[in-house]
Amino acid sequence: MERRRSLPDVLAGAIFILIGGAFVAGALGYELGTPLRMGPGAFPLLVGAIMAALGLAIVVKGLVAGEMISFGPVPWRAVAAIVLALLFFGFTVRGLGFVPASAVTALLATLASTRVRPLAAVAVTAGLTVAGTLIFVVGLQLRIPLLGPWLGF
Template identity: 30%
Template sequence: MQIKSQKTFFSGIMFTCVGAAFALGASNYNVGSAARMGPGYFPLIVGVLLALLGLVVIATAFTGQAAGGDPVGKIAWKPLGLIIGANLLFGILLAGLRSIGLPAMGLILAIYALVIVASMAGANFSMKLSLVLATVLAIGSYLTFIVGLKLQFQVWPTFITG
């Protein structure tokens, strides 16, 4: 058998691996039954369904109509690093790193840092548009999580709030 679409094949591999990982992770929790579901029931079902979907996608890679084989392109390391780095930076700024003496900077600054760093991954970076997007996301997050859901976490850095 010949793979007719590499992109489809590797997408199916990714789905299958992520689904299997979720299903395995869910096995550490009490699964229960359909009538009395435990905390591992939903992740197990989602993981199994995702793995099955991945197998279907892999099968279509062998039967697809792509004559050239849709080769997988090279990995875009810079955007990948910026997106992952933006998420790590968000977590560090939101929670702080007490082991090195970095206090939590709060939700608002963490959102601005996330949006600006992640926006640099795109081909057309605009600081003005990034700041507009960050402002909209910060206001929306504040209204949703702090006002609406009444979650208790730091919104501003301690040097601003005292």
């Protein structure tokens, strides 16, 4: 039985390794701290190392046990919706505040799928906004206003 190498897996794994390595390299420029009192470089270092390790695993899988995969057409609607959502959040979070920017971002992201119904999109938006607020503003205590100056707050 002949094993085939999977070029898409190898390329995807290499991209993961490069991005993870960039995070690790960038994180080393910051203080790492201790496990109980982590510095600003600890989290990016951990994320970058995990991403690079996953990339290495994907490369090995692609070289050892690859399989041929045929890709379908590019889902341009999904690509555009996700990119637009990320750009919207990045450009408006300081002006609108965390809650409105997160809500609109989540709603835009749900437009990536053609199968999501309006009620489900609203439910996902509400859930992600509440979860994001609890995690980032309450739990991690990021200093981002809930409602921003563009809304008069």
